[in-house]
Amino acid sequence: MLLTRPAAAPPASGPAAPRRPVGSPAWRHIDFFLVAMTGAVSVLGVVMVYSTTRFALATAGGDPQAEMKKQLIFTVIGMAAFMGTVFFDYKRYLAWAPALYAGSLLMLLATLAIGRRTLGATSWIQVGSFQFEPSEVVKVTLILSLAALLASRKGNVSGRLLLVVLGLAMVPFLLIFKQDALGSALVLAVVLVGMLLMGGTKGRHMVVLALVAAVGIGAVVQLGVLKQYQRDRLTTFLTAPSGLGRPAVNANNPYAATIQYNLDQSKTAIADGGIYGKGLFNGLLTNLSYVPNQSTDFIFTSVAEQFGFVGSVLLLALFVLMVWRTWRAAVRSRDLAGTLICIGVLAMLTFQVFENVGMTMGIMPVAGITLPFMSYGGSSMVVDWVAIGLVVNVGMRRFS
Amino acid sequence: MNAPSGETPSVKVRAMAVLVVVVCLFGTLMGRLWYLQGVESQAPQLKTAVGEGLQTIYIPAPRGEIFDRNGVLLAGDRIEEVVTVNPGALAAHPTIANELSAVLGVPVAQVKAAIQNPQYSPYQPVPVATGVPQSVVLAIDENQSLLPGVQVQAEPVRYYPHAKTMANIVGYVSQITGSEYAADKSATCGPGVPCYQTNSQIGQAGVEATFEKYLRGTPGKEIVQVDSQGHVLATVKVVPPVPGDDLVLSVSLKDQRAAVQALRQGVLSARNGPADIASGYHYRAPAASMVVEDPRNGQILALATYPDYNPNDFLGGISVAKWKYYNDPANHFPLLDRAISEGYAPGSTWKLITATAQLDYGLRGAYQVYNDTGSFTVGTQVFHDNADSGFGPVDLSEAITVSSDAYFYSLGYQFWQMWAGQKGHPEYLQKIASEYGLGRYSGIQLPGEAPGLVPSQQVFTKEHDQYPKAYPDPYFYPGQEVLEAIGQGADLVTPLQLADAYSTFANGGTLYVPQVALAVEKPGNGTRPSNKIVKLFTPEVKDRVQMPDAANRAAMLTGFEGVASNVALGTAGTAFQGFPLSQYPVAGKTGTAQVGPDFGAVGWPKYIQDTSVFTSFAPAPAPRYVVDAFFEQAGYGASIAAPAVRQEYQTLFGLNKPAKKG
Structure with a gap:
């Protein structure tokens, strides 16, 4: 196992002979399995976007394939970004990390200045006819920055380093929080925790960190830092019935009622799928656009309704396999930085899938997090492909 | 990533922990998924929620x-x-209301x-x-670009x-x-x-x-x-x-059209003819009706009422102006079908019932002579004939032909005595009237039929019990039955009921439910019936009247035939002058029914003029048609109703030369 291979020692001088065949280029070690699965999920995403948008578009008098075509373009752009990411050794990205980090912070600041408000968050920048979300980009630049920093001390995380790391993460976290993109901020937090754990943070530091976090969360809740609607989004799933059935509408809080409605439609669509699903394009609630935001954050419900339990589990299994291949790349990495990059991506993927799918089923808060490679939208598609690109990059250069 | 120090667990352990967390998270998702799709997919709320989309x-x-x-x-x-508009089009394109208003030429509102x-x-x-x-x-x-969502x-x-x-x-x-x-x-x-x-x-x-x-x-x-x-x-x-x-x-458009025409002409001739002797004013003749029935089966051939209305006015909603017009008393309620919905005093046409009852109960033989002195007295009350001079000695057929009132007054009094003398004894006259279909619904399949009224002690008692204020005196006095015997007093008969009664006599005693429809058929090509029968309406017998024996019935028939054929004495003799009676013998009976108090008691304009009534059947030996006509406030039955009926017979028997028509 490479896990025990000393990262500091050059491969040639180690006790274990390099297994890389002589003359074999790095691209021969690309994890095609991971790429294939990512591609499969992306293609399924395009089909699902079509199934959720075609009728609504046709009714509005437009091209029913319009959003599907856009999603297809996003996927192609994402794949191109993936190839670009794979092309250079990730060492370079680690070297560029400070610049990438600074750049993404600038974009976040720009968003606050000129951004567009969409679906409860001011997190979009208009570039030409496209909009993009700097908060998505930050996920990757933060992963690279943290990996570079933590790896530089070779697994020995001192208290001072920890503070620097925390500060590094806190700036984009606060900026994103300020944009109301609570979900993206949470992803950053989870990525940070995952990378700290794998980066060799001392146990007592982790305990202190946990305590500070607990106090911080308590303070945030108590001091009213969160606005009422933010709290509603986070807590509605707790008060909604666990099964189907619409709760009594609270007239005093229409926003909570809207979320409850969305949740109820979402759960109904999932339940409508049953074991085997209604079949592609036969999902009644999907066809009738009964689930709000179905092509974006609630895309999972279209899979669940059309392909049922069997199809949904297969989709989740694809994600599990992707996470497993990412974990495999992490443990086989030639250095700690590579491991940390993969763990960062793993944390990001796992949390997003769990939070998003859990949200549609009413066991997680409605936090505005996309389902990777599935949800309609260009920014997350491209960023997620770049993340997979980093994982593949680490994996294919494990011998170099 | 060297061998871990004592403080930090090995990278391997940490990596395994990550895997465990991942597995737990995905396990949770799948468990929840199973709950929703395996368990909740059977929930009844799901069906409701999904049904909302259909x-x-x-x-x-x-x-x-x-x-x-x-x-x-x-x-x-x-x-x-x-022109139709899709739902929601107005909300999406508010201008279409203005555009449509311009195109259709109606107000925007x-x-x-x-x-x-x-x-x-x-x-x-x-x-x-x-x-x-x-x-x-x-x-x-x-x-179309200006009118999105609008279609023709x-x-x-x-x-x-x-x-x-x-x-x-x-x-x-x-x-x-x-x-x-x-x-x-x-x-x-x-x-x-x-x-x-x-x-x-x-x-x-x-x-x-x-x-x-x-x-x-x-x-x-x-x-x-x-x-x-x-x-x-x-x-x-x-x-x-x-x-x-x-x-x-069962109705024939040709016969109906002729009936409508006959009513119009009758109304006009009543209004423009000689003035009413009693009041000195011209006849008002506001309304009239005519029934043509086949006595052999009760099929209605024509059922005309005047004034009439235009059903096309009601399509797509009747206008306020039209609705007001149809309900204004000055226009005499054209929506009322007087042939079935209005009860009239039948006047002397009622004598069919009295004659049948007299023969059935052996009160007076057909050839027994009664001396008509011009009036009939019960106690202190004197009931006058139409002709005060009286007709002298008359038998039944003569009494019918000349319409002797005294002859039938006396029978009415006898019937009253029979009832009053024996408590609980059946009311003979009323029983025969009911068997002829009077005082009860005929059962015709048209809405709004009136039952009419055959006065009797039973009826009076019932009315008094129900409405003691409107009917303070429950007693059925002899004078009331005396008047009833000539179709006056409280008698009420619809034109249809009278046609039913004469049909019953004409066919030998069978009362049919008058029939307005012959059959229900499968849809045709839009202009002709398909002749594919779904349901056939066959004649339905409602009651039977015990007919007098042949000789007595023949005497009655002679009396009815004399009404039209006896130019000198028959009440309608003049009206049927020139009609080919030898070829198409018409039997009939005139009626001139008083309505309300005498002119002397109320004066003009409260006085209501007599109803002109004529009823008939032809050809007399084997009748195919029963025709009757009622003209409100039009005078003698002989002067208005009888000529109208004659006119209808000319159409029924095809006697109108093309040049003569119109």
């Missing part, structure tokens, strides 16, 4: 057509251009009100204008080609009213198909109402998928409507 639109069925007995179309469906008609399903185009000319169709087609569709619309002539029989359809819908909304015309929607057409009068269940057909249905905004996305299932069956009436 909507059913009902497609009205083409209504069955109505034909006369000779296959002439009386009520049909005309294809008309209907009216267009908006039509589009927002709440009686239409929100998934169904709403009609805004019906029967628009081709120019409007073109204007809408050419300006060809739709069947009811029409009545012989509108006024047949109005009281055929009736009309109109949009279902709120109370009718409330009463009929649970009626189903097929499995799970309600017969009516809030915008359905329903028969409101005539056979359109009484044969509604055959004519309406079965609505089709279209199940559509509707999105959360109410847009129709797709059609899931279409069940086409089943057209209603056709109805073939």
Whole structure:
């Protein structure tokens, strides 16, 4: 196992002979399995976007394939970004990390200045006819920055380093929080925790960190830092019935009622799928656009309704396999930085899938997090492909 | 990433921990997924929630057509251009109301009100204008960009080609009213198909109402998928409507038209003829009716009423002005079918009943002579003949021919004595009247029939018990039965009932339920009946009258024939002068019925003039027709009603030369 291979020692001088065949280029070690699965999920995403948008578009008098075509373009752009990411050794990205980090912070600041408000968050920048979300980009630049920093001390995380790391993460976290993109901020937090754990943070530091976090969360809740609607989004799933059935509408809080409605439609669509699903394009609630935001954050419900339990589990299994291949790349990495990059991506993927799918089923808060490679939208598609690109990059250069 | 120090667990352990967390998280997701899709997918709420996405639109069925007995179309469906607006179009494009207003030439407010008609399903185009000319169709087609959601569709619309002539029989359809819908909304015309929607057409009068269940057909249905905004996305299932069956009436348009014509002429001649002797004023003749019935089976050939109305006025909703006109007393209520809905004092035509009863109960033989002195006295009350001089000694047939009142007054008093002398004894006269169909519903399949009234102690007691203030005296006095015996007093008979009674006599004693429809048939080609019978209406016997023996009945018949044929003495002798009675012998009876108090008691204009009545059957030996006519405030039966009936016979027997007509 490479896990025990000393990262500091050059491969040639180690006790274990390099297994890389002589003359074999790095691209021969690309994890095609991971790429294939990512591609499969992306293609399924395009089909699902079509199934959720075609009728609504046709009714509005437009091209029913319009959003599907856009999603297809996003996927192609994402794949191109993936190839670009794979092309250079990730060492370079680690070297560029400070610049990438600074750049993404600038974009976040720009968003606050000129951004567009969409679906409860001011997190979009208009570039030409496209909009993009700097908060998505930050996920990757933060992963690279943290990996570079933590790896530089070779697994020995001192208290001072920890503070620097925390500060590094806190700036984009606060900026994103300020944009109301609570979900993206949470992803950053989870990525940070995952990378700290794998980066060799001392146990007592982790305990202190946990305590500070607990106090911080308590303070945030108590001091009213969160606005009422933010709290509603986070807590509605707790008060909604666990099964189907619409709760009594609270007239005093229409926003909570809207979320409850969305949740109820979402759960109904999932339940409508049953074991085997209604079949592609036969999902009644999907066809009738009964689930709000179905092509974006609630895309999972279209899979669940059309392909049922069997199809949904297969989709989740694809994600599990992707996470497993990412974990495999992490443990086989030639250095700690590579491991940390993969763990960062793993944390990001796992949390997003769990939070998003859990949200549609009413066991997680409605936090505005996309389902990777599935949800309609260009920014997350491209960023997620770049993340997979980093994982593949680490994996294919494990011998170099 | 060297061998871990004592403080930090090895990278391997940490990596394994990550895996465990990942597995736990995905395990949680799958567990929850199983709960929703394996368990909750059976929940009843799911069916409700999913059902919200499906909507059913009902497609009205083409209504069955109505034909006369000779296959002439009386009520049909005309294809008309209907301008419709899609639901939601007005909200999306508020300008279309103005554009449509300009194209159709109606106020904007009216267009908006039509589009927002709440009686239409929100998934169904709403009609805004019906029967628009081709120019409007073109204007809408050419300006589609200005009129999004506006369409022109060809739709069947009811029409009545012989509108006024047949109005009281055929009736009309109109949009279902709120109370009718409330009463009929649970009626189903097929499995799970309600017969009516809030915008359905329903028969409101005539056979359109009484044969509604055959004519309406079965609505089709279209199940559509509707999105959360109410847009129709797709059609899931279409069940086409089943057209209603056709109805073939017993009525003949030709005979009905002749009857309507005869009524109009009779009314005019009454108004323009000699003044009323009693009051000195011209006859008002506001209303009249005529019935032509086949005595052999009770089939109605004509059922005319004056004044009449136009059923086409009711299509698509009657205008306020028209509705006011039809309900203004000055216009004598054209919507009232007087042939079946109005009870009249029948006058001397009632003598058929008294004569039958007298013979049945052996009160006085047909050839027994009664001396008519011009009046009949009961106690201190004197009942006068029409002719004060009296007719002298008369037997039954003469009494009928000359219409001797004293002859029948005396019988009425005898019947009263028979009843009063023996408590609980059947009321003979009334029993015979009832067997002839008087005082009870005939059962004709038309709405609004009146039962009439045959006065008796039973009736008086009942009326007094029910309405003691309106009927303070429950006692049935002898004078009341004396008057009843000549069709005066409280007697009330509808023209249809009188025709039924004479049909019963004419056919030898069988009272039929008068029949207005012959058959229900499968839909035809739109202009002719298909002759594919769905349901045949056969003659229905309602009651039987014990006819006097042949000789006695012959005496009655002679009396009725004499009415028309005896020029000197017959009350209608003058009216039938020149009619080929030898070829088509007409038997009849005139009636001149007093209505309300004498002129001397109330004066003009309160005085109500006499009702002119004539009833008849022909050809007398084997009658094929019974014809009667009632003219309100028109004087002697002989002067107005009898000529009108004669005119009808000329059509029935084909005696009108083409040149003579019109």
